[in-house]
Amino acid sequence: MINKKSSILSLVITFAVILGMGSQLVHLRFNNDLDAFFPLDDPDLIYYKSFTEKFGHDNDYILVGLENNAGVFEQDFLLRSDSVLSDLEAIDGVKSVISLINLKKLVKSPMGYIELPYLHLTDPSQLTKDSLKITKEPHVQDQFLSSDHRSTKLIITHSKFKDKKLADAFVSQIDQTLANYPFDKVRLAGRPIGERAYVWAVQQDFTFFVIFSGLTILIMLIIFIRRPSMVIASLLVSVLSVVMTLSFMTIVGKEIDILSTLIPSILLVVSMSDIIHLYAHAQDEYSKGASMSDAINQAVKKVGFATLLTSITTAVGFITLISIRVQPIIDLGLYSAVGIMFAFGLTYLLFPQLMFLVEPRLKRKRSNPILKRFLDTLYHAVIQRQKLILALFAIASVLIGIGITKLEINAYLIDDLPKDDPVKEDFTYFDTQYGGSKPFTMTVWTPDSAELYSKEIITLIDSIATLAHQTLNANNLVSPASLVKSVYQMQHSGLAKNYKLPETDREWRQVFSTIQKGKIEERFFKVTSGNLARISGFSKDFGSKDGTDRAMAFKADLDQWLDKSVLDYRITGSTQLIEKSHETLSMNLMKGLFAAVIIVSIIAGYMFKSWRMILITLIPNLFPILAIAAVMGFFGIPINLGTSIIFAISFGIVVDDTIHFLSKMREERLAGRSMPYAIKRTIFATGEPIIVTTIILTSGFIIFCFSQFAATFNTGLFVSVSFIVALIADLTLLPVLILYFLPRRTLKKSDNT
Template identity: 75%
Template sequence: MINKKSSILSLVITFVVMGIMGMQLFDLKFNNDLDAFFPLDDPDLIYYKSYTEKFGHDNDYILVAFENQAGIFQQDFLLRQDSVAEQLEDIEGVEQIISLVNLKKLVKGPMGYLEIPYLHLDDPAQLEKDSLKIIKEPHVWSQFIAEDYSSTKLIIMHRKFENKKLADGFVSEIHRVLSQYQFDKVRLAGRPIGERAYVWAVQQDFTFFLIFSGITILIMLIIFIRKPSMVAAALLISLLSVALTLSFMTLVGKEIDILSTLIPSILLVVSMSDIIHLFSHAKEEYNAGTPMQTAVNRAVGKVGFATLLTSLTTAVGFITLISIRVQPIIDLGIYSAIGILFAFVLTYALFPQLMYLIHPNLGRKKSNKLIKKILDTLYHWVLRKQKLIIWSFIIGFLVVLYGISRLEINAYLIDDLPKNDPVRADFKYFDSEYGGTKPFTMTIWMADSSDIYNPRAIAMIDSIETLAHEMLNANNLVSPATLVKSIHQMQHSGLASAYQLPGNDRDWDQALRTIKKGKVEQRFFKVTDGYLAQISGFSRDQGSKDATERTEKLRTVLNQWLNEDSPLRYRITGSQLLIEKSHATLSMNLMKGLFGAVIIVSIIAGYMFRSWRMILITLIPNLFPIMAIAAVMGLFGIPINLGTSIIFAISFGIVVDDTIHFLSKMREERIAGRTMIYAIKRTLFATGEPIIITTIILTSGFAIFCFSQFAATFHTGLFVSVSFIVALIADLTLLPVLILYFLPRKVLRRK
């Protein structure tokens, strides 16, 4: 029972709690860890973690390309690169700098092994000869020289950074060094570069969405509520819901990532639904001549339970995201669900009390004339054009099925970077000119755990490299086989033609003995750890779908060749494999999550009406918008990926709210003894206006996401908004028709 004493007490308790929790906002942080998108509890992830303990993370590198229009073998250009390389080596965190200007090869001479640079920077005349020699060695120029000969590449190998601050500081130091030298163009790519660009864009989106979502909601409230005091109260509750959720996230150690930037805007918009329905019913009671205190109490009694159910179903929709076993998506689902429940509690802890204490002059105004006219038209359609409505949705359903048949799962590494971001262009440059930026990783070992350095195993590894290049487009590969080739070349005066596996027993014996006794891996690169060896390199980003298909084809070939009788075993691993696996399992996980949400909503519908038919009546109008989203994505070639997968859960969780409000009012009218036709009329006119208003507010709020720099966020805003509109049409046309056709005519009894 709401009265002056309980209202003041509720306000005091709420604001004290908010004051305590609000202190946490000062510790709010942003996160750039893209490893979080790996699938949880996956055997491949467990294996990859054991791999990193031996060889380190396969994506701890930064690629730098230096362009020179006058030619890449100009002395001044190369000397500048050499100075850059020397300064970069002094940056804390750098483990190795690999570049054409500091690259050397060992050559066996009369006095032992000599280190000879590929480029003699102090002798311009020799540089021309060096360039001709390098062109004869594909394993060198393909790694360090662009395909169009416009630039050269430098590789910065670095340690694993524990947090964003260290990674950002490292990248800033690299930029500081590069800024001291003049080049025609410098391009950078690599995980720290991509993560920094992501976080910068995330911070921009976070601020933009928070401000403009608030402005949009304010405009919608002014239009539909009109009373300044109630507009301020509604906006205050929405902002407090956001603040309380962000405070809770900070308290439990959750940092803001690319997906959790959506949470504030989602809460600002979704919390409005509770407020609008509560305000509309209170206004209806007040306009009927009921005193304000009684009107508020009756409104709470009438819509309180329905609003609780809608909050639970919306939360359930978000909770289904835990079926996608990727931590940022799980976090989005969990914290959005918690925020929605916070919004419900704050709405009923503050709005009725503020309404009672402020006692706004609502007047005796009638409903919005335009909305009333629309509802009147829809009511006559429901009565007179039932078959037309059903056949329209059947035709739409067939179109939807065709669109869904064209839907596919696919993603690219830099999809979510803003289209005009220079980092995006740099990544594409390395893909086109240097064989890619994505790490390729494979481990090999002998079945009997013996030494990998034997002629048969090395020859097989060389063949695997060839297959990986041909089938996966893996480039610049490094393995025990490439090390043996380098040693063989070294023992034959460094001749380009000698970069191959030994051709006789004597050469094999010399090469393998040199590797085992000369600690060659310490001077060149680490490719073995105990009995385990690796093949590593780069690959172009051709999409997760293409990469998954190519990987499966390679596995098929290798499994036929490296059967149980083979002395060699292999396993494809790496960070990119894990990301691609996350994408590949999306469809099954999405179905699991949506199926769980459907079951819960069905239970709620069955409980409200004690009828199994209500399950069908409830689900059809709410599944149709979700299927429509998938169809539109299929028709326009927009794939499902980790970014767009959240659309379905968000949509289903929210669109079912209006259905529950409609059915709740319908149940109330039937319990009161009204006929089916009259009950539908009263329900349509009583809930139609708040349903239309909340849909407009929800659509306007989510449409803000269409201004995002990220493709996934843009698609979320676009398709969720589309689903709201489709759901509105279904709830106000198809739902009443289904009730007329399938709901029993007997009058319900209150229990």
């Protein structure tokens, strides 16, 4: 029973807890680790971690493209490039800078091995000859010269950064260094560059979403609640839900990443549902002549359990995201679920108490004539046009089935960035002008620990590298085979035509001896560790689907002729892990949605003690989920790690209105009313709150359509569409299903749960 003393006590305790938690918000941080999107507890991830212990991470590099419109082989440009290179090498954290500018090859001479530069920077007369020689060495030209010969590439390898600050500082130093020199265009690509671009966009989105979601909710509250004091109370509950959730995330050490920026907006919007239903019932009771305290108590009694169930089902929808074994998605699900339960708790700890203490001047509730006519028309359609409604939904189901068959899983590395984003343009530039910007990595090993540097093994490795280039879109490959070719070229006057594998057994022995005694790998590039070797390079971003298809074709081809008792292989690396996350997405999504369906079914079964009610509950709520999947299929929008969250968010939220509808209908049936009349009273009692919450939810999520990220845009658009489809299904299909499949016997109080 609500009273002044209990209300004040509840407010004081709640605000004290929030104040204590909110003090932690000063420690809130943003996270830029894209490696977090690797699949958790995966054998390939475990293998890659062991690989990094031997060879380091395959994505610890930055690509720099220096453009000169007059052409690369211009002395002034090359001298400036050389100066930049020296300055870049001096930056703390840089391990090496490899480019055509400082590239040299060892050549055997009568006086021993000597280093000869590919470019004679101080001798303009030599540059034309140098350019001709370079074009005869595709392995050098493709690596360091753009296809239009208007830019040259620098490869900066760097240390692994422990946190965002170090990475940002490193990239800033590179930016400052490059800014000191006049080039026609400077392009950058690589993991630190992509991460910084994402973090900047995340921070902008985070601020934008919080502000505009709040404004949108405020406008909706003013329209539908109208009383200023209750508008402020409603907004306060929502804002404090966000504060508690972000504080909780800070306390447990969770940083804001690309997906968790959605959490504040989601909570601001979703928390409104409980408030609207609670306020609508309190106003309804007040309109019947109850006092303010009695109206509040009756409202809490009538909708408290229903809103608890809707909060649980919404939280369940988010929790099912743990089935997608990617940490940022798991975190989005878990912390959203926590936030939803915070919002439910705050709704009942603050809103009724504020309403009681403020005692807003509520007007006796009047039916909106337009809405009343709409609901009356809707009711008669449900009663008189049942077959037509079922037929229309059946036709829609056929179209949905067709659309779903067109749905596919696919993703690009930086596809979420805007089309005109300079970072995205730079990544695309390296894909079109060079061999790509994504790292490509695979390993080979001798199962019996046999020596890698043997004629048989190196020949096999060279064949595998050739097949990888042809099939896997792998370019600029470095491997033990390429090292052998380089040494052989070195031993034969450095001529371009001699970049090949040795021909005679004597030549093989000479090459192997030079590699081992000259410690070539230590001086240049480590490609072996014991009986394990790596083949690494770059690949173009043609999408995860293309990568998966190519990998299957590569394995099918290679397994036909490779004797794995002699040499075995494995595709690994950060690119492969991301592609695998997308590859397993479909099954994980099905598992998550199946789990959500089971849990919601248990809740529906508990509420209504009827297996028919389980089906009646699920059909209108699965329909909007399948509908947005079909729309995505028709418009060619793929499922990926970004868009996968759409289905869990939608299912968790759309089921709320169904539960409110069924809860009210059961109340009417327990009161002894006939099925048609119970449905009529249910439509008129819940129709307005359901429509209002749908408008508020849609308005809140449509804000995401202003995001810089394609995945966030799609989330806002399709979740909003699912709300509208769910509204139509709840007010038309749901009552028709009830009339068709639910027994029409009069319920007794003993049937109440």
